[in-house]
Amino acid sequence: MWDYTEKVRDHFLNPRNVGVVENANGVGEVGSLSCGDALKLTIRVSDNDIIEDAKFQTFGCASAIASSSALTEMVKGLDLNEAAKITNDDIAEFLGGLPKEKIHCSVMGRDGLERAIADFRGEVVKETQGNVVCECFGVTDLEIERAVKEDNLTTIDEIIHHLKAGGGCGKCHDDIEAIIHRVRGEATMEIIKPVRMSNMQKIKLIESTLEREIKPALQKDRGDIELVDVVGNKVYVRLQGSCATCSKSQITLKNHVEAKLRELVTQELIVEEVK
Template identity: 50%
Template sequence: MWNYTKDVMDHFLNPRNVGEIPDADAVAEVGNITCGDALKIFLKLDKDGRICDAKFKTFGCASAIASSSALTELVKGMTLDEAAKVTNKDIVKLLGTLPEEKMHCSVMGMEALQAAIADYKKRHGEEYEMVQDDPEDHEGRVVCKCFGVTDTKIRRVAKENNLHTAEQITKYTKAGGACGTCLDQIQEILDGLWKEHKAEQKPAKEEKVDDFDKLSVVQKVIKVQSIIDREIRPALEHDGGDIELVNIEGNKVFVRLKGHCASCMAAKVTLKNHVEAKLREFVSDSIEVVEEK
């Protein structure tokens, strides 16, 4: 038995916007009966280019119907550019939550919306790059043959929902859920994706502030403390030491070295080369570290 939220049950029992729009400005259908769920969406735009009506028809389980209903409610009043930014997470948020095994229902909602936007653009002779399409690899390579899921879709859903295991991918996209022969391949894709992602994330200096002096004391403490926790303490702990933030005055950061570090002959070097260097790298070049005994 599924533990559906009240909102899922409400959208399932009283689905909003069921039906078709005969003179719709955009129509799209995703999924198919073999897979066990399918969604057809109709959008109507007003003269300002906002979605004034959205209707759906869905074949599927309670969460598929609820996700479709939520999607139509969500996009009403949006421009197509706004709608293009809607993800499966927005649908899930509106429903409270979905069981993880049912996440693919929300993903189907987002796909239908993307396809409908593409349909609109096509009708108006515009190009539209659907979010699920990798610009360098338009079609993607089919990884799961049973459900026809491509590597581009796997990467996108994994990124958007922070998924790390093949099992999670199955729950969000169905890929690997039938014969299971592609599960190893899916894991490889994920491992590759997150490795790349980590490499991209490395130079995370965008949080650096130019005018440290102008921050409030609380802001300073939060910033400095977070860098101490993330970048400084682990190395000290590795050597059996620790560090404590005592005070901040202007751009002077007062810290106390503890454990092995407190009695270490190289404490001064540690302060300059590690603590101060890291704080200058990640917070502000103006920082000066002072040791409290």
Template identity: 40%
Template sequence: MWDYSEKVKEYFFNPKNAGVLDDANAIGEVGAIACGDALKLMLKVNTDTHVIEDARFQTFGCGSAIAASSALTELIIGKTVDEARKLTNRDIADFLDGLPPEKMHCSVMGAEALAAAVASYRGEAVDDDDHEDGALVCKCFGVDEGMLGRAIRTNKLTTLEQVTFYTKAGGSCATCHEAVEEVLAATNADMVAAGELLPGEAFTARAATAPAPAPAARMASAPITIAPPKPKASATPAQPGAAAGLTPAQEILAIGRVIDEMRGTFKADGGDVSLVDVSGDLILVHLTGTCAGCQLAGATLGGVQARITSTLGRPVRVVPVQQV
């Protein structure tokens, strides 16, 4: 279930200004049934004062589409056409105390319907707008460059996913993703030039197509080094100079030496320890006498483990096993 604000619910369950406006003198229609939402915005504008005296809507769509349409009518009634035209989809979303990110396209649909209605009022042919709005980018949802640019600029969009949430472009067959990214990169670049966006925030086509190496300056600040863990300082540094860089055979000899050195401790307690096998990080030892089954043997083996880790320069685990 969507996390709709109380205001969205209120405007969906009890929409204001729904229905047909019989004496409308400006109409804006956007969307299509195939796309899953469509809005018909009807305005009654005073031709002397250019004040929007009444507005009604009809919407095919989800709960947030209906709420956004109703919110739009509330926002524009009483405003002049020029004032209304300045509204953006953000104003619609803000009026509703926000929309889920995936539903922001509902607010964009409202803004586009308003633009279409204003164009119709002013007698501007919508077909001319098509030319100004550039090429159709997303064929599935009928989104052109102009609509993309407006949504990107108004909402400071910087990722493909955001553009899809706000305009639906690229939300179906995905074949237009590269074209959408081109528009996004170009619009972001304009926004950076106009000081509306920080250069680091802007979408760049390179970042999307191939994970090209980051700029040198950034590389320098985050050097990646892979080093073996530092051997822990030991009270009795065994075999100085033998740490790290040992061949497997040298490692086994070194482990044997450490265990031999430690045998005295075990023998003092009436037991013994011997090396069984070395397998990667595991050092298998065999405990005999009183050491076998002794709770304290674990602590003593911990000492052996620390010594071997220090000697080899890599972490190991010493595990007691039954002799095979």
């Protein structure tokens, strides 16, 4: 059984604001029957941009219903610009947290709100206009990109928990992986490299680059790498697992490990293997 908070239980068993707002001037619809959950959010916005009323209709599990109910409580009375700032984390937090497999319920709430506001303003939500990557759940590349950036996601599982994308047949996993890589690649380029690093800073940056950029790729092929020492600009590493017995390990070391460390730490680095 899921470990739902009392607040989730309360909003599920006693949902607030179920139904359709009369004279609504903003409607947001997300999800579908085949996806297993769906939300229709209706709002009425006053002349001075205040959300006067909000109601929901939701098909879905307890956390989907609770997230929708929470959302309506959160936005009622809010200025439109303030409401637009509500994130899925805010919804989850309002409920005292959600199981990680259920984060997508809070994302559905956020998306419903975003679409209702866009509908009121006569706009279209940009993310829905992308190319569909996950056919099972109809999730676009732009939605995945956004989740990777805003929620700082790094793995397929996290994407599945947030967006459901990739949670069906699994055929799109390579495409999702590519998006994560592309977006994260861009993000890592933004790591601020101190102009003059102390030895301590340099070692820390080497360590974190190994952890984040290099190890996961090697571990995918059942290999691994361990940092042994840093002397000046020489980085001594030990290859482990299948890397240790791989005929191409020297190529990996120079073309991948050294190149990445030079890119993200400093151009002067030389990587050497310790057996």
